[in-house]
Amino acid sequence: MQRSRGCSARVPVTLAIAISMLAGCGNKKEAAGPPPPQVSVVTLKTEQLTLDTQLPGRTTAFRIAEVRPQVDGIILRRLFKEGSDVTQGQQLYQIDASTYEATYKSARATLESARLLAERYGRLVGDEAVSKQQYDEARAAWLQAQAAVDRAEINLRYTRVLAPISGRIGRSNVTEGALVTNGQATALSVVQQLDPIYVDVTQASSSLLRLRRELANGALQSAGTNAAQVSLVLEDGTRYPETGRLEFSEVAVDQGTGSVTLRAVFPNPRHELLPGMFVHARLSEGVKTDALLVPQQGVTRDLKGQATALVVNARDEVELRQIRTERAVGDKWLVSDGLGAGDRVIVEGLQFVRPGAKVRVAQAGSGAGAPVAGASAPSAPSAAKR
Template sequence: MQLKPAVTALVTAVALASLLSGCKKEEAAPPAQTPQVGVVTIQPQAYTLTSELPGRTTAYRIAEVRPQVNGIILKRLFKEGGDVKEGQQLYQIDPSVYDATLKSAQASLTQTKSISDRYKQLVDEQAVSRQEYDTAVANRMTAEANVQTAQINVRYTKVFAPISGRIGRSSVTEGALVSNGQTDAMAVIQQLDPIYVDVTQSSAEMLKLRRDLESGQLEKAGANAAKVKLTLEDGSAYGQDGKLEFSEVSVDQTTGSVTLRAVFPNPDHTLLPGMFVHAQLQAGVNSKAILAPQQGVTRDIKGIPTAMVVNKDNKVEQRQLVANRTAGAYWLVEKGLNAGDRVITEGLQFIKPGIEVKVKDADNAKPAGSAPAPAAAAGQGE
């Protein structure tokens, strides 16, 4: 059976169009290109590790002002919340009773002194017995002691500041009765310059630091080991450096932590007792630290940090890392990366392990070994 000429022409045209369309599709598919990635070359460096620890400020010295005699408050001689000097009078207690007692004691002393002086002459003449003379001398000495006691009590009616510092509110007013040995302080003075900062460190972290220092993984921080920096509650840095004073000799059984005490100059009284702060302490120096840029470190579905690395064949490898501490814009890597490794920080979305890539230095990236060490590399568990 023969096709009609019109049908034959139509079939031929359709076949030709399909052939041309297939050719165009083949020409439109470009050949696969090797992706280009930006890398940072890892170089070891000396890096000072610091620990950021929570703490609270504590007054350098605290003195509770208490009465040492009984009486009525006649005057309060200070401004609440103001600064006072050591030896400054704070209160005046009614001295009238104690003045009278002093005068009585002085009169008794005059009498007993006169008797003892007279008996001294008489005992030489054997007009009085030695026992009577000794009794007169003892009475004079008792009278002298009574005068001294009365003088002390008169002085105690003036209440003075035992230390210099800032005084709080007064718990008594004029007309109030105070007594020696009362439980409540009349006022409290706190010395604020310098000021203590008490911070806590877990015993586990302290033991790890000691092991790292003993094994040589860390070196001692040297002359700056005792220097402490402070961050305030609002996130601002305190302008004065402190110095580590001591660490507690025992571990708190309830918290498992050790208390460290630092002292800071506080001339402007910026720090007040009870403030919550963060202290940065230099723990040690890692002379061969591996710092990886944070943009080159991701986490897998299990939360394990990983990095894509270009090997010597320019192929991509995935590395699992141990990195539990940040250092500014970097991770401090304990395991998983070595000196000379090229960590991919740009073009991660175009690659997968095993493929070949073109390598260039990442834009605005320095070798990780030249990364500036931040002021505080806080210990952050990941």
């Protein structure tokens, strides 16, 4: 009897222990929690990159010539169409030439008289009929008369106002019947050569110094034949079809703006570019052989404006890196410090993680469930739970 009572007493105790063990196992399963969040990463690698810089500028005519009168008189005719193309030597205006024609004829008559007198004295001086001094004076008068004829002929020729260069002529500042004078302040018109055409751009002197320093220390390599090539973006955002070349760099820095002027020349056969247009010129700075490009979506900035990126280390833990960005290249940042080749930068899922957190890694663009090399697989219980 006592033995059976002892056995009966042990049964409840055994059941209680078993129930406690089962409850403990259940609590452990519940404590396992959800799996680490999944993020998409981009594995960085270096590449060769040609660096360009875009600078603002304005177009300038290749040659500019003001049309000015060189004699006084009344404009009788305007012989060109405003806004048309003219060629060098083409007559543009006709100034009243009547007084200049009379002066020319008078000078010719004076010349003939002086010539005859000098020749007569030349014959007489040998017979000592006239003095040597008289002969010399007659000969000098002959030469002066010849100069007067030349001057009168030049003034007569100047009554035909000609185009000084070939190009496109603007509006006329005078009308027929207007009195013009030699040396007047207002030009009759202006002729500008538009093909080719200059583009003057400005670059900060600090940028120029940085570029020269990087080329000198090997951080950048020369772009070779492409270094002198320039492309153009117009005001409406379209790309100009012709390629220009860099002509020269100004020898002095503008004290007011701290910038240096660069001049490029572009073919302009269709006269699409007009003087004074605002444009953007794209110039090749050099070639960076070990460029590191990071997608812009993987770069954020803290409250101080410092650029940062979240990186997954070899233990699949998130690290915060402070980085230095040089410039935007398309939809990426060119990074010069803080990251290296092989780093895995998080580009998707940034809002779900924090530094030190464990994550599951997928390569960006490879599908949500495709882990990258080196990424740990989920634990068996987590897989079973999914």
